[in-house]
Each structure stands twice: as C-alpha cells, then as structure tokens.
Amino acid sequence: MSEVGAVERLVDAFASRGGQPGLAYGVVEGGRLLHAGGRGVCALSRSASASAGREPDADSVFRIASMTKSFTAAAVLLLRDEGALALDDEAVRYVPELAGVRLPTADAPPITLRNLLTMTAGFPTDDPWGDRQQGLPEAAFGELIGRGLSLAWTPGTTFEYSNLGYALLGRVVAVVAGRPYVEFVTRRLLDPCGLKSTCFEAADVPADRLAVGHASSELGWHEVPFDPLGAFAAMGGAFSSVRDLARWIGEFTDAYPPRDDPEGGHPLRRSSRREQQQPHRAYPPQVVWHAVDAPPVVRAAAYGFGVVVDAHPRYGTLVGHSGGYPGFGSDMRWHPESRLGVVVLGNSTYAPAYLLAEQILYAVLAGRSGRGVPSPREPVPASAAPWPETEAAAAAVERLLAQWDDDLAARLFAENVDLDEPLPARRRRIAAIRTLIGALTPDPGVPVEHASPAQQVWWLRGPGGRLRVEIRLTPERPPRVQTLTLTPVPHPSPPLRRAVALLRRSLNSGMPRVPDLLPLSPEVDRAALARLLQAGAAWAGTVREAEVLSGDGFAETSVRLAGTRRDLVVAVRLAVDRPPGPNGEPRVAAVTLRPMGN
Numbered sequence: 001m002s003e004v005g006a007v008e009r010l011v012d013a014f015a016s017r018g019g020q021p022g023l024a025y026g027v028v029e030g031g032r033l034l035h036a037g038g039r040g041v042c043a044l045s046r047s048a049s050a051s052a053g054r055e056p057d058a059d060s061v062f063r064i065a066s067m068t069k070s071f072t073a074a075a076v077l078l079l080r081d082e083g084a085l086a087l088d089d090e091a092v093r094y095v096p097e098l099a100g101v102r103l104p105t106a107d108a109p110p111i112t113l114r115n116l117l118t119m120t121a122g123f124p125t126d127d128p129w130g131d132r133q134q135g136l137p138e139a140a141f142g143e144l145i146g147r148g149l150s151l152a153w154t155p156g157t158t159f160e161y162s163n164l165g166y167a168l169l170g171r172v173v174a175v176v177a178g179r180p181y182v183e184f185v186t187r188r189l190l191d192p193c194g195l196k197s198t199c200f201e202a203a204d205v206p207a208d209r210l211a212v213g214h215a216s217s218e219l220g221w222h223e224v225p226f227d228p229l230g231a232f233a234a235m236g237g238a239f240s241s242v243r244d245l246a247r248w249i250g251e252f253t254d255a256y257p258p259r260d261d262p263e264g265g266h267p268l269r270r271s272s273r274r275e276q277q278q279p280h281r282a283y284p285p286q287v288v289w290h291a292v293d294a295p296p297v298v299r300a301a302a303y304g305f306g307v308v309v310d311a312h313p314r315y316g317t318l319v320g321h322s323g324g325y326p327g328f329g330s331d332m333r334w335h336p337e338s339r340l341g342v343v344v345l346g347n348s349t350y351a352p353a354y355l356l357a358e359q360i361l362y363a364v365l366a367g368r369s370g371r372g373v374p375s376p377r378e379p380v381p382a383s384a385a386p387w388p389e390t391e392a393a394a395a396a397v398e399r400l401l402a403q404w405d406d407d408l409a410a411r412l413f414a415e416n417v418d419l420d421e422p423l424p425a426r427r428r429r430i431a432a433i434r435t436l437i438g439a440l441t442p443d444p445g446v447p448v449e450h451a452s453p454a455q456q457v458w459w460l461r462g463p464g465g466r467l468r469v470e471i472r473l474t475p476e477r478p479p480r481v482q483t484l485t486l487t488p489v490p491h492p493s494p495p496l497r498r499a500v501a502l503l504r505r506s507l508n509s510g511m512p513r514v515p516d517l518l519p520l521s522p523e524v525d526r527a528a529l530a531r532l533l534q535a536g537a538a539w540a541g542t543v544r545e546a547e548v549l550s551g552d553g554f555a556e557t558s559v560r561l562a563g564t565r566r567d568l569v570v571a572v573r574l575a576v577d578r579p580p581g582p583n584g585e586p587r588v589a590a591v592t593l594r595p596m597g598n
Contacts, residue, residue, distance in 0.1 A: 015039035020348035024056035026242040028341040031250015043212035050207035062345040065323030068238040073306025097145035122151040124454030129482035130163030132416035141231035148477035170234020213327015224327035331357035438462035465490035490553030519581025541565035567596035
C-alpha cells in the first residue's frame with residue numbers, strides 16, 4: 001500500500017509526543033485490515049499484567065469507551081426491526097423510574113427512544129461523571145433515576161452529548177429482550193459478526209493481549225484499575241481490538257450502496273445500518289479556514305444513531321465515533337464512499353486518538369485522490385441560560401479558589417472529581433495558580449458563557465494575569481460539579497508583548513507587511529506571513545490590543561485584537577531554545593492570525 005510510509009510517519013510523530021504508554025492502529029478497506037501496527041507498550045508494570053512490555057498490535061484489546069454506543073444503537077435497531085419496540089416509544093414505557101423525572105417546561109413532550117439515540121433527551125453533557133458510573137449496579141441505577149434527573153433542555157429541542165441517555169438505552173434493550181444487555185449484544189451482534197475479541201469484562205481477555213489503562217500525575221504514569229461491569233456498560237463498557245473494529249467498520253461500509261443483493265447474513269439489515277449512519281441531529285455549523293488567502297468553507301456535522309456523521313467539504317460523508325475514559329482513548333472513523341477507514345486505540349486517560357485517526361484517514365484519502373488535507377475546526381456551541389445551580393456552583397468555586405475548604409469541596413464535587421485528579425493535587429495546583437496570578441477577582445470585561453445550562457465559562461483576573469474557569473454539572477438531582485478546568489494565562493513577557501505590538505502596528509499601517517524589527521526564525525515563511533497580515537487587515541479594519549486569551553506568558557501567547565469590522569486572534573510562539581535575534585531577544589518561531597470565533 002503506497003500510503004504506508006505516510007501513515008507510519010504520522011504514527012511516529014504522534015507517539016513521540018508521549019501522550020500514552022502505548023497505542024495500536026489500523027487502516028481498513030471494506031472491512032479488511034490493510035495495514036496495522038503499534039507503538040509503546042500494552043502495560044508498564046510487569047507485576048500487574050502479563051502484557052507488560054509488549055508492543056500493542058491489531059489483536060491487543062483496549063477498552064473502547066464511547067465507541068460502545070455504536071453497538072448499543074445497533075441493538076436498539078435490531079429490536080425495532082423485529083417489531084419489539086418503536087423508536088418513537090416513550091422511554092418511560094421500558095424504564096418506569098423515569099415517571100418521576102420533572103420535565104423543564106409544562107409543554108415538554110415525553111422523552112422517547114429516538115431522543116435517547118440522538119442525544120436530544122435534554123440531559124446535560126456528563127463527561128466525566130458518566131465514565132465513573134460504569135460499574136454502578138442495576139439496582140443503584142434504578143434508585144438514581146428514581147431520585148430524579150436534571151434536564152438542561154426540553155426534550156427534542158437541542159443536541160447535547162449524554163452518556164446517561166445511552167445507559168438508559170441499555171436498560172431498554174435488557175427489558176425488551178428479556179435478558180441482560182451484554183448477553184443480548186454478544187449473542188445477537190458480536191458473535192454473528194465474528195467479533196471474537198470484543199467483550200465487556202477485562203477478565204474475558206487473555207492476559208497477554210490486554211492493554212492496561214494509565215493516567216499521568218505529578219509522579220508519572222500509574223495504572224488505572226478496570227471498573228466492573230455495571231449499568232452504564234451500554235454507553236462505554238466494551239473492550240475490543242483493531243482487528244475486530246476493522247470488521248465492525250466493514251459492516252457499516254458494506255451497507256453502501258443500496259442494492260438488490262441478498263442481505264448477506266448480518267443480523268442487522270443493510271437499510272438499518274445505513275439509517276444508523278444518517279445525520280439525525282445536526283451540530284452547529286463550523287467555519288474552516290484552509291488558507292489565509294482562500295475563502296472559508298462551512299462544514300456540517302451531526303449525530304446519527306451511536307455514530308457521528310461529518311459532511312466534509314472535500315471527501316463528502318465521514319462517519320465514526322471516539323471514546324474517552326479513565327485509562328483509555330480511542331477512535332474509529334470511515335469514508336463510506338471509498339470503504340476506507342481507520343482505528344486508533346490508546347491506553348491513557350482520554351488519549352487524543354481522534355487526532356491521529358483524523359490525520360491518517362485524511363492522508364489515506366488524499367493519497368488515493370491526489371487532493372490536499374484540510375484542517376477541520378470544532379463546532380461553535382450554542383448559548384444557553386444557566387441553571388441556578390450552575391451559578392451557585394460557580395460562586396462556590398470562586399470561594400475555593402480564594403481559600404480551599406475541604407467541607408465545601410466535598411459538598412460541591414461529584415465523586416468522579418477526586419478520582420480524576422485527587423483533591424489534594426487540585427488544592428496544590430490552585431495554590432500554585434494563586435502564586436502565579438495573585439489574588440483573583442471577576443474580569444468585568446469578558447461576559448460569562450454557557451454552552452449548556454449545566455456548563456459555565458468565566459474569567460478571573462489578578463496582578464499576574466488571568467484565569468479561565470470552566471465547570472460542568474452532573475445530570476443528578478441536585479446536580480454537582482463533575483468538571484473543574486482551570487487555565488491560567490499569565491501576562492506575556494516583554495518579547496511577546498513587543499511582537500504582538502509590531503504585528504498590530506503592521507495591521508493598522510494601511511499596507512501590511514512583515515515588520516523589519518520582528519526577529520523571525522528561518523522556518524517562518526515571510527511571504528505567507530505577509531499574506532496573513534494583509535488578509536487580517538481586510539477582515540478586521542483598524543485593531544487595538546484587548547485581553548490575553550491563552551499562553552504560558554514565556555514562550556507563547558494568544559491575544560484578542562479588537563477590530564472596527566471584526567475581532568482577530570493573534571498568536572505568537574517564540575523559539576526560546578534557539579540562538580536569539582540581533583537584539584538579543586528570542587526569535588519568533590510562528591505567528592497565526594484568525595477571525596475571533598473561528
């Protein structure tokens with residue numbers, strides 16, 4: 001295969017960054033594994049695993065987390081095809097504990113199975129809280145539902161990713177099938193499809209093939225124990241291998257094109273496999289800037305049934321799903337038209353396997369088509385009114401940032417918070433942030449943002465810079481904080497400030513060009529930078545420096561430039577590890593400039 005070299009270079013570059021102890025990957029065509037390999041190790045500790053020191057390969061078994069949702073959705077469609085349920089059935093018909101859930105508005109419709117499949121039931125995003133419910137016993141899950149659930153949206157109105165929704169679908173499958181979810185999925189889907197390595201318990205995997213999950217801390221890598229099988233298995237409990245997932249991708253790509261051929265023995269008919277890959281609920285559109293002197297392209301993505309459907313501007317429809325979990329990160333994606341696909345599995349907490357999978361798939365498609373590789377962006381979230389509990393939690397977080405209080409932390413945080421990063425480590429990090437930034441107060445110049453009623457982003461300011469704070473609440477009643485993300489942004493150093501000032505003056509000059517006083521590293525393309533400045537001036541008009549958005553303050557910074565037509569974001573990175581420029585200051589290694597919000 002001509003693209004093997006390109007794939008290997010991408011894998012080497014990704015692995016060299018050390019984001020996981022080990023990874024396995026594969027390139028798929030029509031369900032057949034064209035090329036596969038691994039880097040690193042399945043496990044680090046020889047005392048803990050028979051797979052320690054072994055390089056992962058196509059048969060190494062990793063926990064695949066939310067990629068499990070594709071199996072759950074297929075199970076629901078299989079029961080639908082057999083007439084055992086309808087997608088527009090009310091979920092309470094199969095999960096009677098939902099009868100006590102208070103809907104957010106008087107005119108809200110009931111939650112349906114279709115809502116659960118498409119992430120439109122109204123639940124708030126529940127990563128990482130949902131990950132920590134994996135081993136929850138079925139009886140305890142029933143009690144959790146019976147105590148009430150918190151909804152962020154009226155059912156059917158808004159997409160918001162929900163692990164809880166797919167856990168509820170697992171309960172539906174068990175009730176309708178009359179046997180446990182795992183037994184039904186194994187007997188009716190995994191076995192007929194020949195997925196011999198796919199299972200739901202670590203004990204069912206041969207010890208020398210089992211990849212062990214890892215997390216990093218102040219002391220380096222440590223192993224993450226496997227959660228037991230429980231009520232949330234349907235949202236992220238499966239284990240699988242590159243070889244098995246290549247076959248699973250092949251079952252999806254085989255559904256295209258529609259044709260008169262016999263069905264071929266798959267338990268789920270071709271039309272249902274195509275239905276699973278349709279865009280059932282759209283995400284907000286995203287704007288992609290491929291080059292500074294090319295017009296932007298609008299891309300659309302949507303959630304299908306247990307998979308994500310991306311309308312790519314060059315390659316058409318791409319389908320797949322990622323998985324993130326304590327100890328693991330994974331991704332599978334494919335191009336139905338060409339039947340090409342990629343699988344990447346990593347053994348560290350929320351390993352960004354999707355980045356490598358995306359790069360590999362684009363490289364393979366570009367190699368087959370001769371076209372270039374795009375640079376996709378994340379969708380822009382919608383705004384939303386916060387819950388009162390969200391605002392109260394934000395106020396409590398500010399109190400913790402000012403002075404840590406163990407009792408307040410215990411009341412405020414869901415159980416996953418201490419598991420994801422121990423509270424003593426969080427306390428030390430907050431103390432370090434106070435030392436770096438100083439006493440923190442709300443930044444009145446930046447509005448508070450809410451992508452969901454259960455989420456909030458806001459900024460605090462101190463003598464040494466700014467702090468971005470983000471929280472997410474659980475879908476429990478009452479909700480608790482499941483995610484606290486702190487991003488300190490110290491004031492930029494004098495060389496960074498000077499570089500930003502020179503670029504701003506160039507943008508306002510009327511004839512933007514690369515400033516003579518800006519010391520550039522040899523790898524910077526001066527002509528491309530000049531075009532970038534000209535495009536930026538056309539986008540923004542006259543600009544002034546506003547707030548610092550990101551960066552370490554030493555080697556890199558990102559600053560908002562407020563424009564008369566449109567705001568820009570300028571980012572500067574210094575080559576601090578190389579010989580300085582003529583004035584003794586570090587040279588500029590990279591400059592990026594883009595419209596704010598893109």
